[in-house]
Amino acid sequence: MHIGLTAEQEMLRDTTARLATSMATDNADDVASGDRLDGQWRRIVDLGLPALRAPESCGLDASGVEIALALEELGRALTAVPVLGQAVLTTELLHAAGADKEVELVAEGTLRMAPVLAGDLADFADSVDNGIAVDTAGATSVLFAVRDGDNRRLTSAALTAAVSDAGLDLTRSVRTVAADELDSATPLGDPISADRWMSVQALxxxxVAADLVGVMAGALDDAVRYAGERVQFGVKIGTFQAVQHLLADSLVRMEGARSCVWHAAWAVDHLPADQALLAARTAKAYASASGRDVVETAMQVLGGISITWEHAAHLRLRRTLLNRRLFGDESVQYAAIADMRLTDRELS
Structure with missing residues (x-):
């Protein structure tokens, strides 16, 4: 079996990579904010990324693979643009609920909504009591997926202040939200069925796994480049077999994670919801475990410079650790995979 990208997907990947390079974060003092970040958001909108999960808005077919490709390139460059939350997760939630008007506004870049996760970041928040809004930079409102029996109902609420909490990941704004600091909640769209909700979770x-793969790729790029330049005892450290083995193993783990992500991204649009969710959990588990090891290996190769404020390596580690927690780390996914396989004979 041959697995590859279409010409259009390759073009999107290359275009996003060039755009991401122009918006890359080089160090902790270079994280985009304010007008600069708003300008970068407009460029993301012009590229059409917020519309990729709403086929009716862009006139294209289902786009899970395209989303994964774009997020990987943006993660590779450590961009601070809130694409994961405001362009991908929010659009997917709105599209699942049939909130077509709001989807159009998001696609146009005029509606900025940040999804709210539960306090442990393991799932979307299922009530409007409190939670943690992810990718809040520039957002004017937050989006809850309130549990209603077996269904979910979307509720939006305006933010009373655009203040972000200082989080572990310096490239992604988060903030805690509570009912007493939100304006009146507004229901959006129709209830999301349990089956459709599994697709939302899969996406x-x-x-998140695609972003992890991108961060891994960026870390490995830096480490390989440094190993080819750094001289120790009169020779480049890239000639040391121990360093070569570390980097080779990191490449294998990154490519394995990428394969899992591409399959999961394809499965979101082409397999039954339960099978897509199983593939997504597998990809998230693999990427979470591999991401931590690959990024930490890159920091070992880079040595002391990797923990300085002037280097991006520690930003990659921070982003990896947060991504690992979003929607559950590998331990959470392993338990969920076991549960799915043991309770559903068709998935075993």
Whole structure:
């Protein structure tokens, strides 16, 4: 079996990579904010990324693979643009609920909504009591997926202040939200059925895993480049077999994670919801475990410079650790995979 990208997907990947390079974060003092970040958001909108999960808005077919490709390139460059939350997760939630008007506004870049996760970041928040809004930079409102029996109902609420909490990941704004600091909640769209909700979860897990793959790729790029330049005892450290083995193993783990992510991204649009969710959990588990090891290996190769404020390596580690927690780390996914396989004979 041959697995590859279409010409259009390759073009999107290359275009996003060039755009991401122009918006890359080089160090902790270079994280985009304010007008600069708003300008970068407009460029993301012009590229059409917020519309990729709403086929009716862009006139294209289902786009899970395209989303994964775009997020990987943006993660590779450590961009601070809130694409994961405001362009991918929010659009997917709105599209699942049939909130077509709001989807159009998001696609146009005029509606900025940040999804709210539960306090442990393991799932979307299921009530408007409190939670943690992810990718809040520039957002004017937050989006809850309130549990209603077996269904979910979307509720939006305006933010009373655009203040972000200082989080572990310096490239992604988060903030805690509570009912007493939100304006009146507004229901959006129709109830999301349990089956459709599994697809939403699958896309969310796959999207975070794609960002993890991108961060891994960026870390490995830096480490390989440094190993080819750094001289120790009169020779480049890239000639040391121990360093070569570390980097080779990191490449294998990154490519394995990428394969899992591409399959999960394809499965979101082409397999039954339960099978897509299983593939997504597998991708998230693999990427979470591999991401931590690959990024930490890159920091070992880079040595002391990797923990300085002037280097991006520690930003990659921070982003990896947060991504690992979003929607559950590998331990959470392993338990969920076991539960799915043991309770559903068709998935075993």
């Amino acid at each position: 969310a897990l796959t999207a």
